[in-house]
Each structure stands twice: as C-alpha cells, then as structure tokens.
Amino acid sequence: DIQLTQSPSSLPAFVGDRVTITCRASQDISNYLAWYQQKPGKAPKLLIYAASTLQSGVPSRFRGSGSGTEFTLTISSLQPEDFATYSCQQVDSYPLTFGGGTKVEIK
Amino acid sequence: QVQLVESGGGVVVQPGGSLRLSCAASGFTFNNHVMHWVRQAPGKGLDWVAFIDYDGNTEYYADSVKGRFTVSRDNSRNTFYLQMNSLRGEDTAVYYCAKDREENYYSYYMDVWGKGTTVTVS
Numbered sequence: 001d002i003q004l005t006q007s008p009s010s011l012p013a014f015v016g017d018r019v020t021i022t023c024r025a026s027q028d029i030s031n032y033l034a035w036y037q038q039k040p041g042k043a044p045k046l047l048i049y050a051a052s053t054l055q056s057g058v059p060s061r062f063r064g065s066g067s068g069t070e071f072t073l074t075i076s077s078l079q080p081e082d083f084a085t086y087s088c089q090q091v092d093s094y095p096l097t098f099g100g101g102t103k104v105e106i107k
Numbered sequence: 108q109v110q111l112v113e114s115g116g117g118v119v120v121q122p123g124g125s126l127r128l129s130c131a132a133s134g135f136t137f138n139n140h141v142m143h144w145v146r147q148a149p150g151k152g153l154d155w156v157a158f159i160d161y162d163g164n165t166e167y168y169a170d171s172v173k174g175r176f177t178v179s180r181d182n183s184r185n186t187f188y189l190q191m192n193s194l195r196g197e198d199t200a201v202y203y204c205a206k207d208r209e210e211n212y213y214s215y216y217m218d219v220w221g222k223g224t225t226v227t228v229s
Contacts, residue, residue: 032215049216
C-alpha cells in the first residue's frame with residue numbers, strides 16, 4: 001500500500017499568513033494526488049486534483065504543486081474560513097489512501 | 108443540485124452483526140459515475156472503504172473490509188449500498204458516500220460527498 005505522510009500534523013497560523021502543507025508518498029505516484037479540506041462535523045471538500053488542478057469554485061489562494069513523491073498545498077493568504085483540516089489522497093493505485101491530515105489552527 | 112444522502116446508520120450494532128447503508132443520489136447522471144464509500148473513525152483520518160463502477164460490474168475494497176463488506180448499486184433507484192457483515196469495533200466510524208469527479212471515467216477524485224452516517228459497533 002502507498003503511505004502518505006503529511007507534515008506538519010498541526011499548523012498554528014494567523015489570518016493573512018501564507019501556509020504550506022507537505023504530503024510525501026512512499027513511492028512515486030506521478031501527479032495522482034488530491035487535497036481535501038474538512039471542517040469539524042462536516043464532509044471533506046475537494047480542493048485540488050491531479051496535484052495542481054484547482055477544483056471548480058475553489059478560491060485561487062489555494063495552490064497545489066509537486067509530483068513523484070513530494071507534494072505541497074499552499075494557501076497564499078489564510079482566511080478565517082480556511083481554518084480546517086487538510087488531507088491528501090493518492091489515486092495512483094489500490095487501495096486508495098489518505099494522509100493523516102494537517103490541522104490548520106488559529107494562532 | 109447535486110446531492111448525496113446516506114442512511115442506515117445512527118444505530119449501535121453488536122460485534123459480529125450486520126448493517127446496510129444506503130446512499131441516495133440526485134442532481135447528476137448517477138449511472139455515469141463511479142461511487143465510493145469512505146469512513147472516518149472518531150478523531151482519525153479518512154479511510155477509503157470501497158468503490159463500485161457505473162454498472163456494478165467492478166468493485167474494489169480496502170483490505171480491512173474485504174470479505175466482510177459488499178458494495179452494490181441500483182441505477183434505477185439512483186442509490187448505492189454498503190452491506191457490512193461481521194462488524195468489528197474498529198469499523199466504528201462516520202461513513203461517507205462520495206461521487207467520482209469524472210463522468211464515464213475512473214478518476215478516483217471525489218468531488219461530492221454526503222454528510223455521513225454514523226456506525227457504532229459495540
């Protein structure tokens with residue numbers, strides 16, 4: 001199984017900060033990676049797919065990059081509604097797997 | 108609008124018991140989309156459970172549920188299902204159904220999710 005390791009697990013930040021979350025895959029997954037945002041008690045929301053393609057309706061302050069085994073999600077200027085948990089997902093091979101999540105918290 | 112609504116959870120099941128979850132879809136051409144079940148144990152990350160293709164001929168399962176869970180769909184009812192047998196404590200989670208992003212293609216990216224239904228095994 002492909003393991004996805006996210007760092008950091010917790011990220012305290014201020015509104016307006018630029019934040020970067022990393023997702024490392026245990027093997028090469030090309031660009032077969034998605035990022036999801038999840039708020040407490042809510043379902044996940046697709047932000048980015050194919051490593052860097054913004055899902056329709058997602059603000060442009062979200063940016064995904066990377067390929068192979070290292071990927072990043074960057075939020076250029078953190079907004080109050082962005083405080084949430086972010087998870088990466090690989091779709092290169094079965095079983096589909098998710099990273100452990102990064103909680104972006106108010107500093 | 109595009110919507111997925113899970114049902115069948117919200118109950119406590121004894122270990123070894125069975126439960127069937129349903130996911131009712133609306134607002135899109137259901138039989139053109141692969142569908143997924145994803146779960147989340149309390150305080151834990153997301154855990155993919157299973158997927159079923161457009162006509163139900165292809166299914167894949169996580170190793171943790173293989174042989175115990177079965178996914179199926181009824182395209183005439185725009186509904187798909189997760190039959191869970193031999194339930195264990197570690198199956199306790201919120202179960203989400205999710206729609207594959209692409210039509211007539213296996214993208215595995217999930218762009219629409221239900222609100223989730225809780226399964227407690229105790």
